[in-house]
Amino acid sequence: MSKVISKDGTPIVFEKSGLGPAVVIVGGILGDRTQQAPLAALLAQHFSVFNYDRRGHGESGDKAPYAVEREIEDLEAVINEAGGSAFVYGTSGCGVLAMHAAAAGLSPRFKKLAVWEPPFILEQSGRTPPRNYKEQLTEFLAQGRRGDMVELFMTAAVGMPGDFVATMRTQPWWPAQEALAHTLIYEATLMGDFSLPKEQLARVAVKTLVIDGGTTPWLSYAAQATASALPDAQRRTLSGQPHNVAPEAIAPTLVEFFQG
Numbered sequence: 001m002s003k004v005i006s007k008d009g010t011p012i013v014f015e016k017s018g019l020g021p022a023v024v025i026v027g028g029i030l031g032d033r034t035q036q037a038p039l040a041a042l043l044a045q046h047f048s049v050f051n052y053d054r055r056g057h058g059e060s061g062d063k064a065p066y067a068v069e070r071e072i073e074d075l076e077a078v079i080n081e082a083g084g085s086a087f088v089y090g091t092s093g094c095g096v097l098a099m100h101a102a103a104a105g106l107s108p109r110f111k112k113l114a115v116w117e118p119p120f121i122l123e124q125s126g127r128t129p130p131r132n133y134k135e136q137l138t139e140f141l142a143q144g145r146r147g148d149m150v151e152l153f154m155t156a157a158v159g160m161p162g163d164f165v166a167t168m169r170t171q172p173w174w175p176a177q178e179a180l181a182h183t184l185i186y187e188a189t190l191m192g193d194f195s196l197p198k199e200q201l202a203r204v205a206v207k208t209l210v211i212d213g214g215t216t217p218w219l220s221y222a223a224q225a226t227a228s229a230l231p232d233a234q235r236r237t238l239s240g241q242p243h244n245v246a247p248e249a250i251a252p253t254l255v256e257f258f259q260g
Contacts, residue, residue: 001059004081007073010061014052014078018044021111022082023258025051026075026090026098029187030150030180032058036091042251046259050082054094056183066186072101076109085109087258091116092243093187099204099226100190100197107205114209114254117219117243118226119157121194125221129195130156134188146181147174153184157191158243159218196222201229208233209257211250213241 003013015033023043027036033051040051053060055074063070075098079086088110090098095115102110121129133156140149147169154160154168168174208230212223214237227233234257241249 002081003060004077006055006070006077008063008070010055010063010070010074012052012055012061012074012077013059014050014081015040017041017049017051018047020047021258022079022086023047023049023254024075024078024082024086024088025049026054026088026094027051028054028057029093030153030177030183034058039247039251042247043254046255047087048082050078050086052078054183056186057180066189068097068100068190069104071097071186071190072104072106075101076106079106079109085111087111087114089114089116089254091245092119093190096120097190099201099208099230102206102208103200103203107203110206112207112209112258113204114211114257115226116245116250117212117216118210118222119191119194119219120196120222120226121157121218122196122222122225125218127159127218129193133157134185137185137188141182141185146178149181149184150174150177153187157187157194159216196225196229198229201226202231204230206232209236209253210234211236211238211253213237213243213245214239215242219243 003011025036033053040049043049056062095118121127151165154165210223210227212220227235
């Protein structure tokens with residue numbers, strides 16, 4: 001475990017593994033860097049992998065107030081630690097963060113970018129974006145209703161059935177989700193109204209691979225729309241993979257793209 005200090009003084013903790021060209025993994029929604037540790041281990045057979053805790057997650061700091069710009073500075077600090085440039089992989093909403101960073105001026109620091117199933121909720125995708133989502137999360141947090149925050153995320157943002165999530169609330173790992181519930185407001189800030197930010201995506205000046213698993217139609221629709229909005233994008237579908245993609249399924253695709 002190591003750490004870098006972001007521009008605003010927030011410590012950002014990361015683990016480095018492997019040898020070779022640098023890869024930075026941007027992960028961690030309702031979790032820390034351990035979510036992507038199995039993938040990091042596979043990529044470390046080919047690269048120097050930097051797998052970090054986003055601010056507010058794991059062992060990284062959480063200096064207020066939150067802003068997407070601060071998260072971009074965190075990613076820049078990790079890339080600086082990696083030697084000043086790196087391949088970047090972001091999963092789900094963290095992939096959206098990586099694209100925001102590239103659009104904000106970090107594109108020259110990205111050798112290539114890969115994104116897994118960016119969760120934009122678009123018209124004609126079969127889903128309707130949640131209304132007043134961030135406001136509801138903020139209200140629940142003020143009331144101490146962390147479990148309801150997580151449930152709202154899983155039903156309104158992810159699209160899980162309510163009865164399925166109700167069962168999840170009885171599981172032993174649920175309290176760990178509640179402990180990170182406040183970070184869902186960060187994710188809501190990042191995603192905005194869940195629409196496709198075409199103007200920002202048009203500024204992503206780096207070769208980008210947009211990947212989906214083909215099992216969740218609205219996410220496949222969003223992946224295609226994202227690729228279409230990017231200036232230099234490729235598409236890949238890993239057939240049969242759920243949103244929680246298996247590390248052994250995606251690792252070969254990332255290795256091939258980054259080394260190609």
